[in-house]
Amino acid sequence: MFRSKMVLNGHAGPVYAASWDGHFLYSSSGDQYVTRWDLISSLQDSSFTVKLEYAAYAIEAKQDHCFIGCTDGTLLAVHTQQKNILWEHNFFGNAWFSLFIDTNQNWLIAGDSEGNLLVLDLESGKRILHLPLAAGKIRAIVRKDKQCFVSTQLIGILVFSCDTWNETASWGPNELGSNTMYIDEIAGRIITAGRDAHIVISDLDFRVVKRIPAHYQTIYKLIAVGNQFVTASLDKTIKIWNCDFSQVEQRIELRQGGHNRSVNGVVQIDEYTFVSYGDDKKLIVWQKEPPVYWSEN
16 A cells, blocks of 8 residues: 655646656756755755746656756756756757657657657757657657657557667557557556546557556556556546556545645656656655565574
8 A cells, every 4th residue: 555655845836747866856847947856855955956937848867867848849958966957959949748868879859749759869969860740749758679659649659660760660549649658568568548548558569458447537647666557647646556457456536645636647766656746736755565574484
């Protein structure tokens, strides 16, 4: 059972995005600030704050870098230790909705509200590739081996070869597009969720296997935490699912210490901990007790 461990208050607007770099939790808000939190002390780190001209819907942090995608089209990289801006660009003037850090290739892969897919060099911000997909909002990007999965609002999920960037496959698991995607190679499945409030399980040949009514309104995020899955929804709830999605093992809403407005996302911290965030300006850290194993000796 997950329980609220701490509530992080400090933003003056809805929290739109969050990212965990292994040491700090970074968050962006409608108050036009990106800040970071120490989850040990539960305090905001006052030594790191980025004031933006426009709010950011997408942030990703990893290895001393925090990448921020703003609603006016500004895309910037911040060095989290030196606390300086490494580079800043505005290519198209459209809001960024998804960012993915590929440390193997030293790439930042970004998607905006008009379907522009962009690949940049992490360190310099130099543009490597631009694919104008004209597919509406790009809500999720996942790189797996030599494939890049791009979830679009209008034409479903597109699969590209990361060698040639040719499209190799496409399919539409969710009606009105998928907001979130999890590739489970061990179980041979791709799990998506979106505006249709359904979780959809597809096989690795991109055929829909199962559709599960999951929430009353849009699902914004689905993540794995240990051997369970967590979903966050516009309907103000968080649901904890067993590994095959046959059962909701826990439902978290306001009376269980949850959010009183839209839950905009969830971020995994470790196999026992995740953070939720939403329109109520809060970030909530949820944790369950590790299992206890008794020895016969």
